[in-house]
Structure formats: C-alpha cells, structure tokens
C-alpha cells in the first residue's frame with residue numbers, strides 16, 4: 357500500500373511519484389487549501405491539497421482525525437514543510453475511518469492517567485515517545501541475544517506450567533491441570549539447573565514468569581519477562597559476576613548503537629558503566645546504611661535499596677553487586693557457607709535488576725538445604741534426580757527485562773516497559 361515510509365522520503369526526491377500510508381494525525385481545512393499531517397511508524401509526512409489542483413477537495417471534510425489513509429502523489433520540495441518536502445496527492449483513499457471523539461488524547465499535550473492510557477493502549481502507543489520505549493526494548497533484547505550467542509550459550513524454552521515452586525509458595529498462581537494441581541512458573545530456575553547436568557552447559561532463556569504479587573507497586577508485575585542464564589564449570593560466583601557485567605556493558609553499547617534515534621527522542625543519554633562493577637557484601641551494605649540511620653536485618657528492602665542507590669551514585673557507581681547474603685534469606689538452590697551464601701543482587705540506580713549466585717550442586721547438601729527451609733525433598737524429586745548422576749558446579753542469574761528497560765529509560769513505573777501489563781487489578785486489555 358505504500359512505496360515508502362516517511363523516513364525513506366527526502367527533499368532530493370522532488371518530482372517523484374510516491375505512495376504513502378498512515379494515520380491522519382492532524383487535519384487543517386482552509387478555504388482554498390487543506391493539509392493533512394500523516395503519521396506512520398517512523399514519523400510524519402505533510403500532505404498538501406490546493407483546491408485548484410485536487411478535484412475531490414470537498415470530500416476531505418469526511419476524513420476524521422486518526423483515520424487510516426493511503427495517498428499517492430508527487431513529492432515536492434518545500435521550505436515551509438517541516439521535513440523540507442510535502443506531497444501533493446492525486447488520490448487519497450480512506451482505508452479505515454476513525455470514530456470520534458477519540459478515547460484518549462495521546463499527543464502528550466494533556467497528561468493522561470496511566471490507567472486511562474493502559475485502557476486504550478493501542479492508541480497510547482500512537483505517541484512516538486511511547487512507541488520508542490518498545491523499540492529500545494527490542495534493541496536491548498537483540499543486544500542480549502547477540503552477546504549470549506557470542507559467548508556460546510544456547511537459547512532454551514522451559515515449561516511455564518509447573519508442579520513445584522522455585523521461589524517460595526507465597527506468589528504462586530494455581531492452575532488446574534487436568535486432575536492435578538499445577539502452577540504458573542515463577543522462574544525457570546529448576547529447569548535451567550537440571551540442564552546443567554545434561555551437557556548443554558551454557559543455556560539462557562527469555563520468557564514470561566508469573567508472580568501473584570499482592571501489592572501494587574511501581575516495580576512489580578504479575579507477569580514479567582525473565583531473562584535467565586545458567587553457566588556450568590564455574591570456579592566460583594565471580595565467574596557469574598564477570599559474565600553479568602560483560603553482558604550489561606555489551607548490551608548497553610548495542611542499544612546505544614542501534615536505538616540512537618529512540619534514545620534521542622526520549623532524551624536519554626545512556627552511560628556505559630565501567631567494569632568491574634563495584635561489589636559490596638551484604639555486611640558492608642548493612643554498615644553503609646547504618647551510617648545513614650537505616651537498619652536492615654536479612655534483606656535489602658525497597659527503602660534501603662533506594663538509599664543505597666544514592667550512596668553508590670555519590671561514589672560514581674550506577675551498577676553494583678550486593679553479594680554474600682545471609683543464608684536463610686536466599687532460596688534452597690543457592691550454595692551456602694555457614695552464615696552467608698554465594699548469592700548476589702545486581703542493582704542499578706537504587707533498584708534490583710537481577711539476582712543469582714553459585715548453586716548447590718552437591719546432592720546431600722542440596723537435600724539438607726531443602727529440608728532446612730521447611731520443604732519436602734519428595735516434592736523436588738524431578739529436580740534432585742539431575743544431581744545424582746554427575747552435576748557440574750554451576751551458577752547463574754535471573755534478570756527482570758522490564759526493570760532494566762524502566763531504569764535505562766528513567767521511566768517512572770515498570771508498567772511503562774510492558775505493552776499490556778498484568779498487575780493486581782489489571783487483566784485486560
């Protein structure tokens with residue numbers, strides 16, 4: 357239906373016949389001339405209709421704002437038009453007439469509530485700045501795929517309907533699975549670990565994960581995109597941390613190189629962090645926060661995360677690892693060493709992006725840890741079997757893709773980084 361997208365047109369094509377298509381972003385009907393500002397995926401095109409040259413001039417009044425049009429005509433260089441050219445259409449076809457009034461002013465001139473915007477997300481996304489978020493997200497995911505591929509990881513898909521909780525029972529969504537009780541997966545954790553004993557010793561997955569988060573916050577979703585990797589034959593947790601920081605820097609470089617236009621539109625200057633990222637232990641974190649009057653016991657709560665973000669920003673670190681959490685705080689699959697365990701969180705500007713660690717690969721120790729956490733080894737038989745017949749030392753991490761997009765683009769809410777967010781109150785659209 358088109359010969360060119362807006363981006364592919366320029367004044368040097370003066371005199372050329374072109375066909376364009378898109379939405380009627382703005383319509384101005386004057387006595388002897390009319391203008392339609394046509395919007396497509398990449399930008400805007402000015403259609404100019406002098407009454408004397410366009411026989412169907414009177415029919416232009418039937419076009420409503422946001423109707424979908426195609427227009428064929430001659431491109432003409434013009435100093436008055438924004439892009440330095442306009443199109444003088446010979447023919448315009450209304451492909452889909454828009455109803456009025458519109459459910460949302462998506463132009464950004466009037467600030468709409470997030471709820472209103474999400475209710476009419478199809479229209480909200482017609483705002484180029486809103487759409488740019490998803491182009492950056494796409495670029496970020498391409499960057500991740502590129503890096504993982506270069507590092508010899510294979511991409512896998514593991515089940516989303518599962519029989520056991522990987523991350524504790526509190527946030528499980530139950531599913532009736534024929535005659536059995538099943539759940540939506542919270543994380544591919546158990547499966548990516550099982551794969552470490554299979555010989556596929558570097559795997560990654562980017563897939564939905566589900567958490568029945570009871571409270572509505574700006575950083576929690578009921579359905580999020582979990583990017584996980586698992587790496588076998590590691591000497592220590594440091595191997596995972598190094599992979600992680602290379603992954604982050606390479607991915608951000610990729611985004612800078614491939615989504616420059618969108619970053620500019622969103623006025624984001626993306627800084628590439630220096631490696632190695634700062635590493636602080638949980639104990640050191642406790643001390644740093646204590647100085648600021650904040651006490652943490654076993655975990656870094658949201659307030660503490662934010663405070664730590666400010667402390668680290670002053671030291672020039674946007675990305676930093678918190679390592680060696682107390683053993684009882686972290687899931688059974690993490691390897692412990694007495695009081696603390698080989699686990700880490702990767703935080704970015706005061707928010708947790710990822711957590712991971714070295715896993716307990718020794719069967720007897722793993723069974724002990726499961727029991728210690730009040731769980732039944734029998735419920736994890738399918739997982740534990742993989743540890744009985746040759747399981748290499750391994751580690752890995754899980755990262756919330758939406759949280760990374762949120763922080764990279766300085767968005768006020770994680771929902772801005774999801775096309776159709778799912779939360780405590782939202783199931784449609």
Ligand code: AMO
Pocket residue numbers: 522523542543544545567569575576577578580582584708709710711712713752753754755756757758759770
């Ligand atoms: P964890 O539970 O910390 O670890 O989750 C990993 C990362 O996933 C993101 N995340 C979320 N994002 C949005 N909404 C949510 N409700 C939500 N829950 C988690 C966060 C978090 O850092 N199996 C381990 C990972 C591992 O050890 O490999 C796990 O799932 O960014």
